[in-house]
Amino acid sequence: MAKRVLMPGRFQPFHNGHYHALRSLLEEYEEVVLAVGSAQEGFTCQNPFTAGERLEMIDIFLKHEGLRGRVWLIPVPDIRMPLAWTTHVLSMAPKVEAVASGNPHVLYIYKWAGLKTIELKLHEPSRYNGSRIRSLMLEGGEWRSLVPGVIAEYIEAVDGVERVRKVCSSGVY
Ligand SMILES: Nc1ncnc2c1ncn2[C@@H]1O[C@H](COP(=O)(O)OP(=O)(O)OP(=O)(O)O)[C@@H](O)[C@H]1O
Numbered sequence: 001m002a003k004r005v006l007m008p009g010r011f012q013p014f015h016n017g018h019y020h021a022l023r024s025l026l027e028e029y030e031e032v033v034l035a036v037g038s039a040q041e042g043f044t045c046q047n048p049f050t051a052g053e054r055l056e057m058i059d060i061f062l063k064h065e066g067l068r069g070r071v072w073l074i075p076v077p078d079i080r081m082p083l084a085w086t087t088h089v090l091s092m093a094p095k096v097e098a099v100a101s102g103n104p105h106v107l108y109i110y111k112w113a114g115l116k117t118i119e120l121k122l123h124e125p126s127r128y129n130g131s132r133i134r135s136l137m138l139e140g141g142e143w144r145s146l147v148p149g150v151i152a153e154y155i156e157a158v159d160g161v162e163r164v165r166k167v168c169s170s171g172v173y
């Protein structure tokens with residue numbers, strides 16, 4: 001069986017920081033399972049992209065990078081029980097040896113549940129974070145250079161910037 005690691009996240013959208021983390025995990029592990037969290041969300045200000053769109057944009061990127069065979073993509077809806085959520089994710093993923101995250105809460109609950117955890121070293125987090133990228137989209141700032149080129153193209157193809165503006169101004173957070 002392949003040596004795998006789980007990396008959960010919302011990927012709203014997938015950005016260069018995520019890619020940096022993915023590359024470093026692929027140095028140690030044969031495969032990475034990206035759990036696309038809050039999968040029930042979409043068309044809100046915090047979660048403008050649907051699970052399907054996030055899976056599709058990441059898949060296009062993986063194909064572009066020649067990484068499709070090494071990265072699994074699974075959508076995972078939230079459940080309002082943090083400790084049960086740890087096994088909820090694992091129950092839908094191919095078997096992993098460890099869980100990687102930069103989120104202290106996620107690391108804490110997986111450690112408590114007995115899993116091996118890996119704390120991700122955040123790559124330029126003040127530049128590369130989803131909240132900032134969504135704010136830049138909202139304000140008409142420069143966000144394209146913060147995500148891989150094919151992700152920027154995908155966001156433009158689905159009118160993502162216009163969507164962020166619409167859902168953020170309608171008060172759907
Ligand atoms: N700049 C970064 N470098 C490396 N890892 C990152 C970076 N930003 C986020 N991550 C990690 O990637 C995983 C998924 O992150 P997530 O989708 O929540 O992104 P985010 O950019 O932190 O999102 P948001 O600002 O929308 O909450 C988490 O473990 C997170 O810590």
Ligand SMILES: NC(=O)c1ccc[n+]([C@@H]2O[C@H](COP(=O)(O)O)[C@@H](O)[C@H]2O)c1
Nearest residue numbers: 008009010037038078079081082085103
């Ligand atoms: N109880 C729960 O449903 C629960 C607990 C912890 C993380 N999560 C989800 O895991 C994903 C990863 O979170 P971060 O991107 O903040 O690291 C998010 O989609 C988050 O909502 C869900």
